[in-house]
Amino acid sequence: MKKLAISQALAALASARVLECDHASRGFHLSVAVAPLELPAAAKILDQQGFFIEAITGVDWLGEQAAPGPTVADQAEHQPPLPSEDSFEVVYDFNHFAKLCRVALRTRMPRSRPEIPTISAIYPGANWHERETHDFFGIIFSDHPDLSPLLLPEDADFHPLCKDYKP
Amino acid sequence: MVTANAHLPIVHFSSLDKLLNLGRANSLWPLTFGLACCAIEMMATGVARFDLDRFGMGVFRPAPKQSDVMIVAGTISKKMAPGIRTLYEQMPHPKWVIALGNCAIAGGPFVFAGQYGIVEGADKIMPVDIYIPGCPPRPEALVEGLLLLEEKLTGSRRWPRVNPE
Amino acid sequence: MSLFPEIIRIMAYVVGVLAFVGLNAAFLVWLERKVAGHIQRRIGPKEVGPFGVLQPVADGIKLISKQLVVPAQADSLLFRLSPVLTMTLAVTVFVVLPFGPSLVARDINIGLLLIFAFLSINVLALFIGGWGSNNKYAVVSAIRAVSQNVAYEVPMLIIVITMVMITSSMNLNVIVSQQGNLLQWHIFPWNGSILSPLAFLIFFVCTLAETNRAPFDLGEAESELVAGFHTEYSGMGFGLFFLGEYASVFVGCALASILFLGGWQCPLGIMPGVHWMLIKTYLLVFVVIWVRWTFPRTTLYGLLNLSWKVLVPFSLVILLVTAAQLKMPWPF
Amino acid sequence: MSGYFKEIYDGGKSLLVGMGITFRYMVQPVVTLQYPHETVPMTPRFRGHIDLACDQAGNHKCIVCGTCQRNCPSGCISLKGEKPEGAKKKLLIAYQLDFTKCSLCGTCVESCPTDALIFSKNYNLAGLSGQEFILDLLKRQEERSK
């Protein structure tokens, strides 16, 4: 089954934490949390298995440290939250044309240094998704061919979807 | 009620002006300029069921140089506003603008505190003659708006008024 | 002979031709929008005057009273010259068209040659217009219009040569008077050449391409090149292009009816007159409009292939067959 | 060589079939609804701008609870009511709808506890200024109930 093959392949990565989720209630089969630097490796594995990229979602967890009680980040499938600082989370959704298996690849990075390697070399389709996530959150995708604003005006310097965005 | 158009010649030939306005009123060529959902209703007005060609307005010209009416059909985003302004300036006089749909009148459903992306209404970037509310307005409302523009041009309405109840 | 009646005659014919061209354009605008409407199951112009008859008048008034905009970087001489050139070429061709037995402005014996001389300059006018308006879309469409017209001049002229071989005269009046009633028209194989119905078809397709009418309207392709070579023209500049196009459509169809359908000859041969000429030509114009609202646009290569690989070989075959037929004793 | 002629034959036939279809449609009756002269009645569920409903006695059913004002996604409704001393229930003074921001989602009509709001049927509004469509529903309701 595709899900087994891919979960073993991804588990081989050093910092990967693979978790099976119930598709009926969550909408995806596998939730894999990896460190930002290992992202291209995970994407290459998924590419070899014939997955296609569906979407890249940026999430701004501002005020996560201050919030009392178990935050969303504490759930098993997330990467361990950074001890010191709030974080940006980027979720890559992959799916397979032939066999149904949606993989949610998650990474987290500190809000002060939102730096993550690009996967547009492996998936050209991710090029625009990354530019859009950069538009909305200011996350810098290192060695991305052309990180100019995609949806915002060319000279836009603000990032509207950050929680601390003031118009 | 001739258009208070700032480019009127100093000398007025009243009957000639009336004739010119009558000619202009009956052959308003709209500029194909659809932005969003209202553009689909504008297309639905131009086709077989509500046929704008009956009033001489069926000739949808793609080039701004040959059109008289700019029907702003859809939301005006800040990135698009300079483009719309250039299109308006490229249209030769006499020209008119119809704001079709709530987005073109005052931003419609996309207005909220702290919105960064849209211009709230076409009248912020160019003079608008006719406003047609609705989201999207039915094709009959666009025909009604064009008849109102003709009334504004010629001063009288040749067609029966329709009240919906 | 004194000069006076001659001047009156010239003045009458000049006024007549110009009035006819204006009326013809107005009528064709109305006819095209009405026929297009009914093909598309809608009404077309209706509110402006009875049955929308005043619609071309309203369009004319509006176009005349529009502000004439000349783009800043445009080459103003060429920009202004092009619509005037298109219009004058289309009008001068009317001089030799025989509308009736004695109703022809100037009955010269090389009428056909004059028509094709002027029709081929029409291409130059389009190119000047496209180049002069300094707009990328206009330049691309001007280049297309030139290659299209050149490609379709060749088969058209070959067909005209075969018809001149049959009628042995280039005087349009003589060509028409050779065709009597319906059975003597050149379109039928027993009159001219064996393949003359095919020749008529090729001639008709070439007139479509010559006048940039769909499905060959690559010059003024609305969905790709915004508005083709008249993108930058507003008001009467665009109006003149409109008039020129409709005048050349009329000329093309009139020529087809003269060469093949016996211009002003009556089908029953009893009362020839200008009305037959108009009926036949406007029937052909109806087919031109009908074709426009049915077919999509061909690509440039599809268009050129059609001309060089299909129309030119067929017209050469027709030329040879007719020559052979005229030389050898044939039962007809 | 035969492919050449066959292709021309097929092409020509498909063109003639196409022209046959358009000719057949040309002679059929037109489908145009000549709007100002002929109109089509709106379906009962048509969503025009909202209006205050009249009950049998002709007055509106609004109890100024403000549910519609809170639920409206675009904040088009502004409601004013005041409680005359002595009376228990609030009285509606002004009900203003800014139709130029409305997206006709129907949440107000659906969430109103006393079903005081209905969708009006006027589908052909057009005006010379944007302000014409800041509608005062109370005044409209009074005119309608007279």
Add this chain to the structure above:
Amino acid sequence: MSDLAVDPSCETFVLNMGPQHPATHGALRIKLVLDGEYIVEAEPVLGYIHRMHEKMGENRSYLAFMPNTGRLDYLSALSYNHGYVSVVERAAGIAIPERAEYLRVITVELNRISSHLLWLGAFVLDLGGFTPLLYTMDDREQLLDLLESVTGSRLTYCYFRFGGLYNDVDDNFGPGARAFIKRMRRRLPMYHKLISKNVIFRQRLEGIAPVSAEMCRKYGATGPVARGSGIAYDVRKHEPYSVYPEFNFDIPVYEQGDSMARYLIRMDEIEQSLRIVEQGLDKLPPGPIMAVKVPKIIKPPKGDYYMAVEAARGSFGIRLVSDGSATPYRLKLRSPCLSNLSLFGEAARGLLLPDAVAFFGSLDLVIPDIDR
């Protein structure tokens, strides 16, 4: 042909198929580097109709975001309604009655037919044929009247609610829908005769802009674009949701991957949707259209959820991140048109300008769905 296009020595010029262009059907600019009429480089520029849907998702309640879903891809607005409603029902765990599920599928399929009809007219208009647009819009008007009698609006529907529907269908919806099905089944052969078999159309579409299956996978293209290149991926069959498993319909797939294949797929999909609507009308169960206990204020539990539905243009997905409050924490809208357009740059290289317009039309894009 393509080696000529990439020869850098020849002089090229930049042509802007600008934000206002008849062929782009909306505010999209394509920066074309042309060598004569061959496209050397094509780069779409987006953002001219960006309407901040995702920002609006974060500052209003779940129900208040409902009208936005109708304005993303306004041609198949009901599929987007369906996607959003399903993701919130999946998150909040709301079950909906059988009749509501069937009515949802019927109205979504009717909406898909109206979207394909408008695409067919606009696509043929891009190729230069004016008349088919009028015929398809004529059919579409019948459909819009039918849907307006049920939902109240013609284009931007806001008909679904969490747990069911806004209102039930009246009793002349069934006969109206069957009459439309009968009429549409008579009209489809006419369209095939007028368009598919026409030699000029075939010449303009066959072999134009082939898109390989690998390119579809690399760019994430779904819907008719992927099915045109031999990938049998349809969310209704691949990841069944709602009551689609009860319907039997098949997925048209073509191998060539050129514009003709993408055109034929959508024509076959109209027939399949007609079959689904017919089966839906036959099996429509009686009963309520709204779930019994649906909380007034929806507060889905913490966590993130994903839902994909098959819209007319591809798989429309929503990733909802909820923090337990009454407003979504993050609402990502996966637009099928964005991925379908992203392969335009690579696939259009070496094409002629008119062929690029035909290729763009065969991708069937709705620009506000791309810019969100």
